[in-house]
Amino acid sequence: MTNEIIVKLPEENYPIVIGEGVRQRFSELFKKHGQGRAFWLSDKNIVAAWDENLGGLCSNSHTDIIVMPPGEEQKQIATIERVCQILVTMGAERGDTLVACGGGVVGDIGGFAASVYLRGIPCVQIPTTLLAMVDSSIGGKTGVDLPEGKNLIGSFHQPAFVLIDVEFLKTLNGRQFRSGFAEVVKTALIGDASLYRSIEQGADDRCFQRDAATLIETITACVKFKADIVAQDEKEAGLRRNLNFGHTIGHALEALGNYAALSHGEAVFWGMTVAVDLSVQHGSLNHEIGQTIHQLLERYLKVIPAIHFRPKEVMDLILNDKKTKAGKPHFVLLEDIGKPIVTDQISNVILSNALEHLKHRMKRIKESS
Template sequence: MQSISVPLQNRSYPIWIENGLLAKLPELLKPMNQNQKWVIFSQNEIISLYGNNLRESLKSAGFQVELVVLPDGEKAKSLSALEGIFSQLMEMGCDRSSTFLALGGGVVGDAAGFIAATFMRGVDYIQIPTTLLAMVDSSIGGKTGVNLPAGKNLVGVIWQPKAVVIDPKLLESLPEREISSAMGEVIKYGAILDRDIFDLISSNLEDLLKLANPELLTKVIGRCAKLKADVVAEDEREGGKRRILNFGHTIGHALETNFGFDTLRHGEAIAYGMLAAGKLSIEDGRMKNEDFELLEEIIGKLPLPVLPKFDPNDILQIMQRDKKVRGRKIHFVLLEELGKAVIVDDVAKRSIINAMEGL
């Protein structure tokens, strides 16, 4: 089993990675079991695939386990959905000693993490990501959140898990689109932090998309997890370096909000956002054309949906309401070269619109 530490002093925690790890979870969590209530948070499809078996195996190992079914899709991340869930937890007899298990993708992790952070002013939780996107990104670092009509994750808190349990074998049940969408975030790590992993992904993208090489996939997941863990350790609350993880997200999140979260998946939106940020990086005189061409080439290999027609001014308005706006300035992550990113706040609106018009 690969173990990666997220070193945050007294709140440090491990990221465990191994094929078939879900089946070993009762043994893995046994030292943490003090006869408290354990609650699995998940969604219907994941419960059918993994949740019911996990609950039974934990019960057989002496855990007191309950199950909370979250609404499907982004509806799980609405404030209106949470009130009933908090009442449900009270009825189950949960208290400050309870431990929550977030079994699912980014939506489940965000929602369950937010519930853990706010129930009884904070209880322990463990991330068990079932999607590639959650494995490499959202399950690590403690960001939790729910959505508002104005945009994604506008209400939330940073609440670190006690552990992250990654079983790449779970990806075999994912639709192809979920894998290809997540690859946008995987590419992001190489683009901003690690030219070597960028080149490795580029050379093996077809195998990664088809899950044809489990050893390589586990290596890439582990490398992305380590990169994220190191950034979080250096800047937990996103005051400095952690902000570079938002490469592609400034425009990407706005596209996602504009089109609806079902029309454009998160990773797909980020891929388009990275293309736009790459164009801005060239215009800013930071990035060489040949580096942008490599970025464009690898993103071009992803089966992205064609964007519906849109008005860039509408996207710009959404961006101005984003969390990344500070002092009314839109902050962008741009590339100086592949593997090296910088944060700027002086990109002209006309340049932003031009970059979007080229998508």
């Protein structure tokens, strides 16, 4: 089974192809949607795990892959300069294309480099992590970090096409996979009640076992949802904000753990439990539905690290966030499964109580697992 979703934007449409082994269709898709020669960017881990197969895909491409070291530390402006210098050395021209084959880090760097190299060349996204497949490769956001914060420099640069081969997930470790699954659960909660039901009924186990058919179905649902939001709100004026469900608290926890104790997805899983509590507290979500969501989230939280934190530290991080408008944080809450609302009407007292509650929840889940 291969699925194809078309992202419809005012200036252009492009396809996202999802399937098992679909990387073999690279040449065919490139002929149709690519330009010039393909210059590949990837990281050491991916090349180590997939070298032969990637080599096979590059037959109509420049033969040398630009291989960068893995890791978020690479997301800095110096890497963009290096990638562009290598492109010059390789002779990449205006009419050529950069193919970013990797996780969100390679995707963000590749997309950004493509958007500025020779004032912009096309790029193709070939995501190899679950997070990149359901989230970062869709939507055209690219960028790098500054010492002052994550993703502070970047651009919008839509790819010529996105090729999602679920086979890449076979070599992704369990922690990385679970972390990406946080965005799948997030998508279900904010936008797809039927995806939520299928996860509840065991699609998550089949995904964790890397069952190709379930992965294709699940990833397709997430891609459809995100592609639709991007089509309606390409430059993040409003609707895209719903995608931040679980992320306001999640980002703060991730930062408190120095981006090491908790991965992004792990922090978002904890953040989503708080968002559910806040939704119930705020009166928008029925208590029973809140309980069933907590039960589902606990399946993953049992194997996710907990961190020590003081609620005040989390509050300070949220209230001082540069992106917080007029000092009032916005929270994405739920009215029902699949129905998000955005509010800035969460008092500090309610927030502080919810964070106390999170501490107890972390303790209870860790003691019982």
